[in-house]
Amino acid sequence: MSTDYQQAREALGRRLRELRLSAPGGRLTGTVLAERLGWPHSKVYKLEGGRQTATSEDLRAWSHAVGQPDVVGELDARLKGFESHIRSWRRQLAAGHRPVQDTWNVAVDRSRVIRAWEEAVVPGMLQTADYARHIFLRYADLQGTVRDTEEAVRSRMERQRWLYHGGRRFHALVWEAALHALVCPPSVLAAQLDRLAGQVGMDTIELGIIPLGASLRIPTANGFWILDDSLVIAEDWHAELWLDDDESVASYRRVWDTLSESAVYGAGAQNVIGRVRQGLHTC
Template structure:
């Protein structure tokens, strides 16, 4: 969980505690009024649990300050904008999130990204994307809309061929060898990467496993112009928009790019990974 998100959740919890104490209520009193377990009141006040909008409305009413509900819900909206759980985003399948990605890509001139364990969605073949969506739906136990999601991801890739856009991506060499799909599918995917190297809108750098690093590629992230950074975790996706955070991720991207190889050197690493598949 991001430090910024947790800090904001703790601040929201402190505001809830303030409302309770102003009303002269103990934690036990509040729990009884709301019909909750005492532990829930404690978790909300200490920032260990994210409240729902209904929780906040009920809290404001229970503490005798119903007008505070709008303020509390506004704080929650700020949290949800930054920290979007996959359970909520994939409630109806993957297509909706892919269509959102299409929209973000269409309004972006410069897209930068780092991936450490998989091929970026913008560069995936349909088969690679298909296997990825199926596995992800199984893992998250979300509805399957595989073909619709694949079509949306392929539509997003149309931006790669539009004049005036630039896609600068760094790929950790290990991602070239991560067999998250069958070997023939991976072989076709690596061929696809090789074909992208000569595209004038794409700058693909591979970070060799043995490269000297100013900073390790701890996790993947995407930067959209200078207005948005997205970061995926196992349970959520963070949308980070404040200037200082964006600048930090831009510095991380710059430092990692110093260790990457491009052009024929990148081609050689991709070809080596393909040869290692040993398809016979």
């Protein structure tokens, strides 16, 4: 969890404690407030200590329970302010994968230069429809979400039109491990590798592959995208982080630049893809 996010959550917790202690009818103990709300006693102190993220419903209930309903708007604004940076999969995927893809499309369409690092999958901008379909199915099973697979695939394929507009540049870094990962049937992966090989050399794409045997200055950690050096989108198992502060963007850019030093490009990338493709058993 990002430091900025945690600090904002702790600040919200301090505000909640302040409201409890300044209740119009007299300061309330955590026990009394928990009884009024019908919550476990521990929830009050987790929220106040910044160890649990409040929901809008929690904040509304808290405001009324401490006799200060007029602060609902303020608390909700605080919550939305720091939640805009961390978007939980549970909330994002409540309506399926298509809305998430549509949100990405808007951000990508506004960008001129994109840098992507993927250590486990082929970047979405370079995926075939069949490969993308299997990725969405895997995550729908994991998260137990709506299966709007075909709509999500269409949205992702629509995003790829960005690659065919002049004046744009997609710098993709991929760890070789992602080329071996059977997150789909071997025949689907074979077609994906063939397409990837065909994308090497496109004037809007710079594809770097980090071979498994390459010397690494830093570990290959989680994937992330940098849009116009002004926005970072990074994925974790619980959420997607959207970071737009200068310090975070600069940090991720240093990571990307460092990883890129271990990559091979052009003919070297073609050789790695070809070697993986040759060793893939599709029968």
